[in-house]
Amino acid sequence: MTILPKLTSALFVASCVALSAADRPNVIIIYGDDVGYGDVGAYGSKMIPTPNIDKMVSEGLMFTDGHCSAATCTPSRFSMLTGIHGFRNGVRILPPNAPLCIPQDKITLPKLFKKAGYNTAVIGKWHLGIGAKGTPVDWNGDVKPGPLEIGFDYSFLLPSTNDRVPCVYVVNHRVRNLDPKDPLYVTRKYESPNEKSTRYPDGKTNREAMTYYQSSHGHNQSVINGIGRIGYQWGGKSALWDDETMADEFVNQTKEYIAKQKGKEEPFFLYFASQDIHVPRAPHPRFQGKTELGYRGDAMVAFDWATGEIMKALKENGMEENTIVIFSSDNGPVYDDGYKDGTTVLTSTKESDRGHDGSGIYRGGKYQIYEGGTRVPFIVKWPAKIKPGKSDAMMNQIDFLASFAALLDVKLGDDEAIDSRNMLPALLGKDPKGLPYMLEEAGILALRHGDWKYIQPRKNKKGPGKPQLYDLSKDPGESKNIATDNPDKVKELQEILEQLKKSKVGVRNEKISS
Known part of the structure; x- marks a missing residue:
């Protein structure tokens, strides 16, 4: 049997110079949702224009063998933030009202950055659970434990996914714009826990209420904004999000956060988790019709715009040179995933979606163990330190935690982030091989x-x-x-x-x- 080498932080010492406090870079992870390897122009897409992401490629390091750790969202996000494979903790795709799946006593990416003196924030999709196991979430009070309890200083959340209830934003520990006269509840059955709470149509018995577009399978419980969801929501009408302006909301929140960090001595870590291009795809009308691929392609154009706005905000605030920006995705592509939104159904036989395959040349996609399930766009830009180019090094998001620990000179215990390895030399373009195995x-x-x-x-x-x-x-x-x-x-x-x-x-x- 081949003896596989153990990777240690010694690789970093040998290839990089330790950073002084003043040189610590800001760090932003721009995380797409169901964005496949072939959904980006620089990775081969011909039918979806992605000029902003392509510009990032031309100015940064493009990895051709970069991976998330799992072919579904919750396990990938869990492992990226904890440095532990999801299967070790039994982490699977979470239902509405699931408790926080990240143990509060574990090291996480935001906790690591806080140890190094960073301000930390998460904006966008969460889907890692909120609340304590065995205790129902109080959506009308303090919504916790959540991101703040695992190391983030600030959070602006889509608490689960955009196809699951509750369809509200949570800012730190509170639902935004919630009217106490219309209390918010999340249930598994269509039984109202409070007569005062707004009652939404049940998609199972009232398909006509799904006016935005119909569900193709599942996604037929509470109908909110004309779209069927997974789970039942009661109340919270004043707090409802607008699906078509969600990308704008996340971008505006991000711009405000970046602007507030200008002039501060402490650097920041921002986890920007877009909801695009996850279902239900509801791109703003200004993006609708920008591709020939229906709402899925149009939503990818919206995500590219969001990426460009974040990069522009860094430049306008004088932060571009010393900010590490990582662009990637939580798993490979999926097409008909519960809604009749105009996206052609794909099968495992590599049919093409009107000439476009979100997995590129790779087999499979979301939910599948083949390369298309985990091989995703993986771009790193740091103008101060990284030379633009392309790398075939094998990389995995689960290794972010150990790699940034090496960069920031934070020592990890043997029982911390046990599946995360220091791949900083490869992230910086100094190691062309990357991981020997994963x-x-x-x-x-x-x-x-x-x-x-x-x-x-x-x-x-x-x-x-x-x-x-x-x-x-x-x-x-x-x-x-x-x-x-x-x-x-x-x-x-x-x-x-x-x-x-x-x-x-x-x-x-x-x-x-x-």
Whole structure:
């Protein structure tokens, strides 16, 4: 069996110069929602114009083998913020009213930055749960624990997802613009807990109420703004968001936050989590019709605009030179995901959406263990330190925490961020190889080891399925399973995957040996 090297912060010491307090960069993560590798012009998109993201590529470092840790949103966000794989904590896509899934006693990205003297903020989609386990969230009082309890100084949230209730913004611990005379509740059944609360149509019995567009499957409980949602909401009418102005709201909040940081001695860390291009896609009318791909393509144009506005705000406030901006996504693309919004349904046979494939040349997308599920746009810009270019280094968002710990000279304990490895040299363009191996997650696990990819068998009603093995150097589209022809390689990678999966010390501390 191949002996896999253990990565340590010594790589950073050898290749980088420690930063003084005055040189600490601001850091912004611009995080798309369901944005695939092929949804960006620089990554091959021909039908969606993304001039602002493409400009960031031309001025920064573009990774061609950059990944989120899972093919679904909640596990990816969890692992990026904690440095721990979601499967270790049983993290899956969360329902409405789910409690906070990040343990408050764990190190997180915002806590790391706070240790280094940063102001921290999150603006946009959360979907990591709010409230304590076993205790219903009080949407009419203090909505917590949430982002502030895991290290953020300020939060402006879409609390779950835009296709789930409650359809309100939460600022720090309070629902914005909530009228106490119209109390807000979230339930699983269509039973009002308070006669005073606004009653919204039930999409299951009143499909006519879905006037924006109809649901194709699910998404047919409370109908709000003419759109069916997952879960039932009661009350909170004065606090409802406007789906078509959501991108503008997040951008305006971000501009205000950046402007307030100007002139301060402390740097800032901002996690900007866009709702685009997640369903229900409701781009502002000024973006509608900008592509031939329906609302999905138009929403991507809106996300590109948002990216450009953030970059413009940095420049206007004199912060562009010493700000690290990372652009990426939580998982690969999905098309018909619950609404009849004009997006063509895709299948696993690589049909194209009117000539556009959000996964590019890669197989699969959201929910799937193939490369299209986790290989996403991955761009890093830092004018003061990073030379523009392209890198084929294998990278993963789960390694942000250890990498920034190295940059900021914050020591991690062996029991902290156990799956996060210091990849700062690769982030800075100084290491062309990146990770020697990594885990990928989509219900089952896969192991990338260089160009080899092993996918564990998926259990079904007939019993265990077959293992899959691909050589991405020859077959990037994962079209031919070569497991039968390579039993020794399958055995080797299967043993490595199982050891990492069962590890109590995590990927960073695990010693893989023959």
